Amino acid sequence: MPTVNAYAATSATGPLGPVTIERRDLGPHDVKIDIQFCGICHSDIHTVRGEWGDRPWPLAPGHEIAGVVSAVGAAVTKHAVGDRVGVGCLVDSCRECANCKAGLEQYCSRGIQTYGSVDRDGTITQGGYSTQVVVTEDFVLRIPDGISLDAAAPLLCAGITLYSPLRHWNAGPGRRVAIVGLGGLGHMGVKLAHALGAEVTVLSQSLKKESDGRRLGADHYYATGDPATFEQLAESFDLIINTVSASVDVNAYLGLLDVNGTLVNVGAPPQPLPVAAFSLIPRRRSFAGSMIGGIPETQEMLDFCAEHGIGADIEVIPAERINEAFERVLASDVRYRFVIDASTIG
Numbered sequence: 001m002p003t004v005n006a007y008a009a010t011s012a013t014g015p016l017g018p019v020t021i022e023r024r025d026l027g028p029h030d031v032k033i034d035i036q037f038c039g040i041c042h043s044d045i046h047t048v049r050g051e052w053g054d055r056p057w058p059l060a061p062g063h064e065i066a067g068v069v070s071a072v073g074a075a076v077t078k079h080a081v082g083d084r085v086g087v088g089c090l091v092d093s094c095r096e097c098a099n100c101k102a103g104l105e106q107y108c109s110r111g112i113q114t115y116g117s118v119d120r121d122g123t124i125t126q127g128g129y130s131t132q133v134v135v136t137e138d139f140v141l142r143i144p145d146g147i148s149l150d151a152a153a154p155l156l157c158a159g160i161t162l163y164s165p166l167r168h169w170n171a172g173p174g175r176r177v178a179i180v181g182l183g184g185l186g187h188m189g190v191k192l193a194h195a196l197g198a199e200v201t202v203l204s205q206s207l208k209k210e211s212d213g214r215r216l217g218a219d220h221y222y223a224t225g226d227p228a229t230f231e232q233l234a235e236s237f238d239l240i241i242n243t244v245s246a247s248v249d250v251n252a253y254l255g256l257l258d259v260n261g262t263l264v265n266v267g268a269p270p271q272p273l274p275v276a277a278f279s280l281i282p283r284r285r286s287f288a289g290s291m292i293g294g295i296p297e298t299q300e301m302l303d304f305c306a307e308h309g310i311g312a313d314i315e316v317i318p319a320e321r322i323n324e325a326f327e328r329v330l331a332s333d334v335r336y337r338f339v340i341d342a343s344t345i346g
């Protein structure tokens with residue numbers, strides 16, 4: 001098996017460093033991608049630090065991959081050498097269950113994640129903090145010419161994580177949408193909800209990033225640190241997407257929903273969130289969750305972003321600054337996504 005350079009964790013406590021990892025030989029349906037950029041997602045940090053369970057080491061994270069096809073297997077029809085492509089959080093699924101057949105591969109109970117997951121051949125998948133990856137053609141996305149590859153990389157996780165619930169709950173003209181938290185996920189939510197035609201409000205702890213929020217497309221911006229906000233905005237949204245992974249007062253946010261409104265969690269706080277039944281009952285409100293998106297919807301999102309000139313706001317870094325970037329992500333000190341320049345790996 002060919003080896004490639006990567007940046008990986010070798011334990012749950014140590015820093016990431018340069019290693020070599022194996023990539024499988026190109027099968028008939030496989031696409032080999034020369035990775036150019038890979039975004040840094042909060043999940044990468046949780047995973048390599050063992051916070052979401054033990055993983056085999058070394059582990060190269062990264063599921064916001066953008067690059068160019070450098071080889072294709074004999075039976076590949078969807079991609080060709082030279083194509084600009086991306087890979088997100090999934091590299092395969094069972095392809096037989098109802099969810100897979102409906103293009104909802106993210107809800108397949110046998111989905112194979114881009115890193116730290118057991119692949120079909122029994123090996124452990126390795127992510128995009130590396131120079132090349134081999135992925136079956138059906139899980140490789142086209143990146144349209146309208147988006148640069150560095151700004152496209154974070155769309156593969158952060159972008160689709162917001163696009164899918166916005167579409168599912170009909171964000172669009174005449175709909176009042178609030179995005180809670182203006183970080184890597186939230187800034188994509190503002191851009192996408194605005195491009196979909198919704199009236200967009202940012203609910204952020206303070207007004208520190210208000211000018212950013214408005215530049216990204218927010219019509220309104222409120223500080224959740226100010227208790228008056230919750231009185232002023234009572235029953236004024238159709239959809240609220242919470243991107244914050246710390247615990248929040250769910251009942252306070254539910255109170256901001258109008259009749260039939262939905263609060264969707266895409267941030268994943270470690271503690272259970274208490275919900276009062278009477279936050280839901282009198283206004284027929286829903287409290288929901290959503291996880292990334294399926295392959296067809298991810299392609300739709302990339303095409304939509306190209307059409308509307310949307311990419312992530314990024315800070316490109318060399319591989320040697322990955323550990324420092326992790327600390328800055330944890331301190332919310334990034335506007336709004338770190339992207340690794342893969343040419344600096346190894």
Ligand SMILES: [Zn+2]
Binds near residue numbers: 042044
């Ligand atoms: Zn992610």
Ligand SMILES: [Zn+2]
Binds near residue numbers: 110
């Ligand atoms: Zn399935």
